[in-house]
Amino acid sequence: MSSTRYKKFDDGETAQHRYMSAPEYVAARGVSGTAATAKASIVHTPAKRSLIVFLQSLSLEFGGLRANAEQIVEMFPERIGTETMNKLKMQPGQKYQSIIVNKVESELAGEDDTHYQANRARMA
Numbered sequence: 001m002s003s004t005r006y007k008k009f010d011d012g013e014t015a016q017h018r019y020m021s022a023p024e025y026v027a028a029r030g031v032s033g034t035a036a037t038a039k040a041s042i043v044h045t046p047a048k049r050s051l052i053v054f055l056q057s058l059s060l061e062f063g064g065l066r067a068n069a070e071q072i073v074e075m076f077p078e079r080i081g082t083e084t085m086n087k088l089k090m091q092p093g094q095k096y097q098s099i100i101v102n103k104v105e106s107e108l109a110g111e112d113d114t115h116y117q118a119n120r121a122r123m124a
Contacts, residue, residue, distance in 0.1 A: 030059035045110075082107035 036056035
C-alpha cells in the first residue's frame with residue numbers, strides 16, 4: 001500500500017517540484033523551440049523563417065520577448081507600424097476605414113507573401 005503524501009499549495013506559493021507550472025516562471029520559459037521550428041517549416045519566405053528562429057532565441061534571454069520588444073520600441077519608435085499607419089498617425093483604439101485596413105494588411109504581408117495574397121483573393 002502506498003503512503004504517498006502531498007500538500008495542497010496556495011496559488012501564491014512556489015515549490016521546487018512544481019516550479020515550471022508556477023505563474024512566476026511562465027515568462028522565463030520562452031517560446032518552445034519545437035513550436036517555432038514547426039511554424040518556420042511552413043513559412044515560404046527565408047527571411048520570415050529566419051525571423052521566427054531569431055524571435056525564439058530572444059525569448060530565451062533574460063526578460064524574454066517582452067523586455068526585448070520594449071527595448072526595440074524605445075530605440076526605434078518611428079519604425080513601429082507600416083508606412084500608411086505612420087503617415088496617418090493612427091492612434092491606439094482609433095477605427096480604420098476598410099480601404100485603409102486593406103492597404104495596411106497588404107503592407108504588413110509584403111509583396112513576397114503569396115500565401116497571404118492567395119487567401120486575401122479567396123476571401124474577397
